[in-house]
Amino acid sequence: xxxxxxxxxxxxxxxxxxxxxxxxxxxxxxxxxxxxxxxxxxxxxxxxxxxxxxxxxxxxxxxxxxxxxxxxxxxxxxxxxxxxxxxxxxxxxxxxxxxxxxxxxxxxxxxx
Amino acid sequence: xxxxxxxxxxxxxxxxxxxxxxxxxxxxxxxxxxxxxxxxxxxxxxxxxxxxxxxxxxxxxxxxxxxxxxxxxxxxxxxxxxxxxxxxxxxxxxxxxxxxxxxxxxxxxxxxx
Numbered sequence: 473x474x475x476x477x478x479x480x481x482x483x484x485x486x487x488x489x490x491x492x493x494x495x496x497x498x499x500x501x502x503x504x505x506x507x508x509x510x511x512x513x514x515x516x517x518x519x520x521x522x523x524x525x526x527x528x529x530x531x532x533x534x535x536x537x538x539x540x541x542x543x544x545x546x547x548x549x550x551x552x553x554x555x556x557x558x559x560x561x562x563x564x565x566x567x568x569x570x571x572x573x574x575x576x577x578x579x580x581x582x583x584x
Numbered sequence: 585x586x587x588x589x590x591x592x593x594x595x596x597x598x599x600x601x602x603x604x605x606x607x608x609x610x611x612x613x614x615x616x617x618x619x620x621x622x623x624x625x626x627x628x629x630x631x632x633x634x635x636x637x638x639x640x641x642x643x644x645x646x647x648x649x650x651x652x653x654x655x656x657x658x659x660x661x662x663x664x665x666x667x668x669x670x671x672x673x674x675x676x677x678x679x680x681x682x683x684x685x686x687x688x689x690x691x692x693x694x695x696x697x
Contacts, residue, residue, distance in 0.1 A: 506685065515590075515674045515688035516627075559627075561686075571643070572686070574627045 474499045476562050478575035485582050488549045493578045495560035496542040505543050507536050508559040510577070516559055519545075550582045587611050590675050590689035597665055597696055605660045605692045607675030616658040617686065619674040620644060627674065633658055665696040 475498045485491055497505065504523050508516035520529045522538040529536050533554065535546040545558055557577040564571040588609040597603055609616065618631040619642075629642030633652040647669070648662050658677075662669055675689040 508688075513672070513691070513693065515676075515691045518685050518687060521685055571629070576626050 474562075474564055474573055476560060476573045476575040478558075478560060478578050480578060481576070482579045483581070485547075485550055485580070487551055487582055487584050490546070490548045490550070492547070493545040493558055493580070494542060495545070495575055497560075497562045497573075499562045499564060499573065502540075503563050505538055506561045506572075507543070507545055508561070510557045510559055512557075519558075547580070550580075552582045552584050555580055555582045588675060588677055588687055588689040590673075590692050592692060593690060594693045595695070597694070599664075599666055599696055601665050601696075603662050603665055603694070605673055605675075605694070607658045607660070607689060608656050609658075609675075609677045609687075609689075610656060611677065611679070611687070612655065613677035613679050613687075614655070615678050615680070616652065617676040617678075618642070618648075618650060618658070618660050619676065619688075620646065621672045621674060621691075623672070631660065665694075667696045670694060670696050 477496050479494045506521050507519040510516040520536040525540045527538050533548050537544045557579045559577045561572045561574045591606045614635045616633045619627045620630050621627050628644035630644050630646040631642050631650040633639045639650050639652055648660050650660050673692045676686045678684045678686045
């Protein structure tokens with residue numbers, strides 16, 4: 473069954489305490505993996521797209537990596553403003569990405 | 585940065601009222617989507633459109649309807665709102681190509697009392 477699983481569900485860090493969020497998937501024939509950040513009451517904000525195993529992308533304190541089975545979102549020296557829910561999504565191998573499978577997200581809280 | 589706009593951002597209406605949530609994008613994207621998301625829950629696709637005059641139901645059954653008369657505009661309508669329709673509605677769009685990024689609007693919070 474096509475599935476996207478994110479862990480942990482929730483994570484609380486102290487400011488400056490680096491950590492990683494995980495997104496594992498069972499979709500065959502990966503055609504991209506998306507990371508989004510969502511603040512409470514707002515729409516998801518695009519962060520990264522990864523297309524192939526071994527690919528890495530960085531943006532400020534965030535770095536996303538991809539293997540054949542999972543993706544990690546590494547957060548280096550986080551700040552309170554990094555607090556948000558981080559979502560990953562994978563398109564089904566159906567010839568289009570109308571159907572995205574979304575993870576439930578990791579709720580990150582960074583304490584000052 | 586995404587140029588996709590939703591109005592209203594917040595709406596409280598009475599049961600039985602008709603409402604339309606507006607969504608516009610200025611990026612010229614062919615594909616547009618409506619998602620429904622309850623607080624702390626996952627995103628559910630309720631409608632999508634491949635282009636003008638093309639609309640289809642999504643994975644989650646919804647009593648809402650959509651139209652796509654212009655590329656940039658994708659409104660969602662509820663003919664008779666009920667408390668069960670209380671939720672956040674997110675509009676999104678993307679360009680052609682399988683892996684192209686989906687961009688979201690800020691969302692419309694609907695409360696039906």
